[in-house]
Amino acid sequence: MSQRRRVYPSAEELRVWREFIETAEALRAELAGRLQEDFALSPGDYSVLLALSEAEGNRLRSSVLAAAIGWERSRLSHHLGRMERRGLIRRVECAADSRGAEAVLTEEGAGAFRAASLPHLREIRELFVDPLTPEQIAAVGEVATTLRAGLERRRGRP
Amino acid sequence: MSQRRRVYPSAEELRVWREFIETAEALRAELAGRLQEDFALSPGDYSVLLALSEAEGNRLRSSVLAAAIGWERSRLSHHLGRMERRGLIRRVECAADSRGAEAVLTEEGAGAFRAASLPHLREIRELFVDPLTPEQIAAVGEVATTLRAGLERRRGRP
DNA sequence: AAATTATAGTTGACGTGTCAATTAGGAGGT
DNA sequence: ACCTCCTAATTGACACGTCAACTATAATTT
Numbered sequence: 613m614s615q616r617r618r619v620y621p622s623a624e625e626l627r628v629w630r631e632f633i634e635t636a637e638a639l640r641a642e643l644a645g646r647l648q649e650d651f652a653l654s655p656g657d658y659s660v661l662l663a664l665s666e667a668e669g670n671r672l673r674s675s676v677l678a679a680a681i682g683w684e685r686s687r688l689s690h691h692l693g694r695m696e697r698r699g700l701i702r703r704v705e706c707a708a709d710s711r712g713a714e715a716v717l718t719e720e721g722a723g724a725f726r727a728a729s730l731p732h733l734r735e736i737r738e739l740f741v742d743p744l745t746p747e748q749i750a751a752v753g754e755v756a757t758t759l760r761a762g763l764e765r766r767r768g769r770p
Numbered sequence: 771m772s773q774r775r776r777v778y779p780s781a782e783e784l785r786v787w788r789e790f791i792e793t794a795e796a797l798r799a800e801l802a803g804r805l806q807e808d809f810a811l812s813p814g815d816y817s818v819l820l821a822l823s824e825a826e827g828n829r830l831r832s833s834v835l836a837a838a839i840g841w842e843r844s845r846l847s848h849h850l851g852r853m854e855r856r857g858l859i860r861r862v863e864c865a866a867d868s869r870g871a872e873a874v875l876t877e878e879g880a881g882a883f884r885a886a887s888l889p890h891l892r893e894i895r896e897l898f899v900d901p902l903t904p905e906q907i908a909a910v911g912e913v914a915t916t917l918r919a920g921l922e923r924r925r926g927r928p
Numbered sequence: 929a930a931a932t933t934a935t936a937g938t939t940g941a942c943g944t945g946t947c948a949a950t951t952a953g954g955a956g957g958t
Numbered sequence: 959a960c961c962t963c964c965t966a967a968t969t970g971a972c973a974c975g976t977c978a979a980c981t982a983t984a985a986t987t988t
């Protein structure tokens with residue numbers, strides 16, 4: 613006996629889905645707006661600056677940086693170009709491998725990150741951590757893990 | 771006695787925050803990829819086509835459409851331009867108000883939406899509804915509502 | 929009616945992201 | 959040494975989004 617199964621989400625499920633996606637997007641946008649207005653940094657800038665700040669000598673090979681923040685190389689290349697124009701980073705060619713390029717944090721880039729970092733963390737607390745109970749945060753963590761696992765499972769057999 | 775309070779998120783809270791944002795983004799990207807590959811539609815296209823499909827006479831004033839899907843007028847204008855080039859919609863000037871423009875679904879646009887609609891809903895079920903328990907879905911709904919409320923509260927006093 | 933103000937929509941500049949093509953240098957086999 | 963293949967990074971074309979400036983028409987005020 614095969615069990616009968618709904619194929620399409622119910623109205624309520626669809627509502628939650630939309631809430632979920634739109635809320636995540638709204639939070640992302642709010643954070644991005646603050647970062648931009650207060651420190652003239654985009655979220656992309658922030659990711660790059662964070663990774664470089666934590667790196668040995670404030671410098672990383674392009675491909676290593678891309679892997680660290682989960683970006684495609686091409687995306688990073690475009691972005692580094694824009695950041696270089698603004699003086700946040702420099703590009704120097706790699707000593708060991710002359711194909712390579714290293715991104716190096718400038719003084720200006722380091723300063724921008726130092727200024728933005730703690731306020732940014734405080735924003736995350738105010739917007740995400742504070743409004744939720746510890747149980748809710750734990751539940752969100754589990755939901756995210758479950759959804760990711762579902763995604764991965766499909767990557768195998770699209 | 772004022773209570774001592776952590777100002778910055780803990781490592782675990784930060785992890786959940788990132789999981790949350792990244793998972794939402796990954797789901798969005800997966801849905802978008804399917805829509806694009808199978809039906810040559812972007813999520814923006816889909817939103818516009820959905821709104822027009824549900825509208826009286828398959829047509830809407832530009833500003834009404836923008837409000838319906840929560841977009842800025844300028845964004846919609848650019849997007850309608852691209853959709854018009856591809857033959858998914860037409861723009862006609864508004865009879866009552868000669869400043870206005872109406873977006874009208876073309877046959878092709880209607881067909882594209884019909885083709886994409888149910889598969890898209892099925893994707894949502896497979897990626898979001900199926901992996902979660904009903905309790906988890908309810909919890910996500912509450913979390914989203916809570917976070918939104920927090921966002922709104924700040925809009926008042928930024 | 930004329931002047932002012934508000935609204936509808938478009939446009940251009942620019943940041944951002946993806947994809948496909950390209951350039952250039954390393955690595956391994958013969 | 960030479961050929962082939964792999965990898966690093968950049969580039970160009972294009973879709974998408976925001977912001978500010980602009981055009982044109984409607985609505986309101988005086």
